[in-house]
Amino acid sequence: MLEFKNVSKIYNGNKKAVDHVNFNVDEGELVVLLGPSGCGKTTLLRMVNQLESITEGDIHLNNKSVKESNKIEMRRKIGYVIQSNGLFPNMTIEKNVMIVPDLLGWDRKKQLDRFNYLMELIGLHPDEYRKRYPHELSGGQQQRVGVARALAADPPVMLMDEPFGALDPIIRTKIQDEFLQIQKEIKKTILFVSHDIDEAVKMGDKIALFRDGQLQQYNHPFEILHRPANEFVSEFVGQDRVLKSTSLYSVKDLVDSVSLTGYQKAGSVQTVQEDTSLRIVISKLLNQEAEQLAVEDTKGKIKGILTLDLVEKFLYKQIKETPKRTG
Ligand SMILES: Nc1ncnc2c1ncn2[C@@H]1O[C@H](COP(=O)(O)OP(=O)(O)O)[C@@H](O)[C@H]1O
Ligand SMILES: [Mg+2]
Structure with missing residues (x-):
């Protein structure tokens, strides 16, 4: 073009x-x-x-x-x-x-x-x-x-x-x-x-x-x-x-790549939507706003729990797995 x-x-x-x-x-x-x-x-x-x-x-x-x-x-x-x-x-x-x-x-x-x-x-x-x-x-x-x-x-x-x-x-x-x-x-x-x-x-x-x-x-x-x-x-x-x-990814990308921790209904946990940027999630977790976040799909159903460990695992996978592209 x-x-x-x-x-x-x-x-x-x-x-x-x-x-x-x-x-x-x-x-x-x-x-x-x-x-x-x-x-x-x-x-x-x-x-x-x-x-x-x-x-x-x-x-x-x-x-x-x-x-x-x-x-x-x-x-x-x-x-x-x-x-x-x-x-x-x-x-x-x-x-x-x-x-x-x-x-x-x-x-x-x-x-x-x-x-x-x-x-x-x-x-x-x-x-x-x-x-x-x-x-x-x-x-x-x-x-x-x-x-x-x-x-x-x-x-x-x-x-x-x-x-x-x-x-x-x-x-x-x-x-x-x-x-x-x-x-x-x-x-x-x-x-x-x-x-x-x-x-x-x-x-x-x-x-x-x-x-x-x-x-x-x-x-x-x-x-x-x-x-x-x-x-x-x-x-x-x-x-x-x-x-x-991390601003390149959404919570959905993470959910598709690593499995979330199971959700037990004990206590109240902040929720995040699947379309939230991973960067926002990380800033919430790092700023001690929450230690874990419950991931909610578009229908409001909780899919599991997200922690900093899982974010780290996801990013590590991306860095290792992304094939070298030339452009
Ligand atoms: N009309 C011009 N006459 C002479 N030098 C210019 C002119 N426009 C830009 N330059 C020079 O060309 C270089 C690149 O400028 P520019 O394309 O405006 O850079 P950028 O947009 O990345 O800041 C700079 O060194 C600038 O001083
Ligand atoms: Mg310019």
Whole structure:
């Protein structure tokens, strides 16, 4: 779907901002471009929609070089979301969201339906926000509208440059969760820039980790966490990488892999749902909120008891059993 072929970028004949980068992105995948500030993430992203030229190498979108595509047409087919949402302050929310469909000459009815659909998708009531201006929305709401605008003409590809980076941590977590839900429905091919390993692990089907313009490792989050390709990756990922990997699993994954301790009805035990993230379970167990937790299935039936020992057993199994994947 998207192929980076030996891509380099040199600004003004100076040092390489992007240095011989090779990787492919499959259709419907969300790939996080990760790395410290200045490692070339934004540059790489902007070469895809040709906001930056490619110095050397090429990028293919659906087997066609982006250099040979008509820039204006291509940008309409690629959704672009940036950190400072980029909404036009003097245009209503509806006008902002419908910029590209308007340019494409969609009729009024089609635009209205699309606007209503997108606003519902991002969790804002269409009629309540239609005539408002960006400054009349909170930062989180503006960022959601930025996402809706990028999705407006249903582009197959989305480029998102630290889209939630300016939001405070609680709002950011909420928007990340919402966006993952949306992605389940829309299944876009997405390049998502981040400098935050936690965000990358949470959002990415795969992570491409960069240093000084060079790709260090490209693989599933689990692989990056557990099999760092070199010392830089290992350091970037940090000490608590096993703990980080727990956000990749739910209680259900654990139940499917190791057997729970039997449940005796003596005393009261806190319950957790099967769809709870293992990371949340661990923080409950580690914070002494509970020594054990009763696992409840969707019908409210208790399946057994979960303890820290079992979590440990499960993680150990994952690390040992996950076959080495190359990507
Ligand atoms: N327009 C530009 N002109 C010259 N150098 C640039 C320009 N944009 C970015 N750079 C340089 O290219 C490198 C990569 O920048 P960037 O892609 O913005 O990194 P990131 O998004 O990972 O923070 C940095 O050294 C930056 O200073
Ligand atoms: Mg950047």
